[in-house]
Amino acid sequence: MSKLPNIGTSIFTVMSKMATEYNAINLSQGFPNFPVDDRLTTIVANLAKENVHQYLPMAGYPPLLSKIALLIKKSYGRTVWPETEILVTAGATQAIFTTIQALIKTNDEVIILDPSYDCYEAPVLLCNAKPVRVALNDDYTPNWETIEKACSSRTKMIIINNPHNPTGKILTESDFEALEKLLLKFPEIIVLSDEVYEYITFEEKHISSHTRSLLLNRCVMVSSFGKTFHITGWKIGYLIAPEHLMIEIKKVHQFLVFSVNSLSQVAISEYLDVVSVEEIGSMYQEKRDYFRNLLKNSRFKLMPCEGTYFQVASYATISNENDVDFCKRLITEHGVEAIPISTFYADGKDLHLIRFCFAKDNATLEEAAKRLCAI
Known part of the structure; x- marks a missing residue:
């Protein structure tokens, strides 16, 4: 069955x-069809001859964890601790799956805002939990009144995707204020913030969950090197979570993939020194x-x-x-x-x-x- x-x-x-x-x-x-940055392919070519082909630590290559922390500090002004709050993952999809598997239990409910990326629902179902799909308005803005009505004592997570796939919308200041008010009313809800397109914004930069002090202790942020550096086939991303959530997430991660491709981690660590x-x-x-x-x-x-x-x-x-x-x-x-x-x-x-x-x-x-x- x-x-x-x-x-x-x-x-x-x-x-x-x-x-x-x-x-x-x-x-x-x-996925892009244009060439990868020559600087990155040169790094990979040189590293292929080096001793970078064995298991790395479960949470990630330590220099890469440190550089992710620097990137977050530079991008959003947030200080995160590499040893306890960052996890390198085999793509953002694995990050999302692992987070849901770690934090959602049987009969919990998870709010998913439609139209939604198709990888959100399956891990919820595999937890014997209930995905609660709530449609955005026809202009793809969130209807926070409808979202709040969908919440209950069983709601344990709400997934937001910002910038949003498939619509290209970004959340506004008022959206985050509404989300924060919602979280005050439902103190058990964790936010899973899918921000894989965080560096692909245009006239207005997106507001990251990293910048919202009220969210930091109950939010998991998911990012993607694959999207950012147009290397989707590498399947490498990372997530940021407060230590009390990260402890549980790492428990699942170690039995799902244990550690992520070593060559790609070392290559990206070096690439972050030269790319903007x-x-x-x-x-x-x-x-x-x-x-x-x-x-x-x-x-x-x-x-x-x-x-x-x-x-x-x-x-x-x-x-x-x-x-x-x-x-x-x-x-x-x-x-x-x-x-x-x-x-x-x-x-x-x-x-x-x-x-x-x-x-x-x-x-x-x-x-x-x-x-x-x-x-």
């Missing part, structure tokens, strides 16, 4: 398989603006994109089809792969919106836009 009877093949797998069959341009999955994370947002803002400009004469209506490398677009003036069927036809007839937003909702809410990934080289974006503008 399946432990996840209602979870099947992900929409990403389905669409990517179709895209391969029809030789479509892949603007669905969130401030450059990341500027690079992606250029790509966002370029892609939006390419589509300005199309029949798609582009939604605001405040962060991430995803562009949500409405096709309401093009077709009345549901978004899954429209995306399939986009592949078979026009050779472009996108993701339907309804698949990020528990109830399949369909607003005739789809998501494009613009983390691609200009030639890919140009050819995709040419095809989309022809619709």
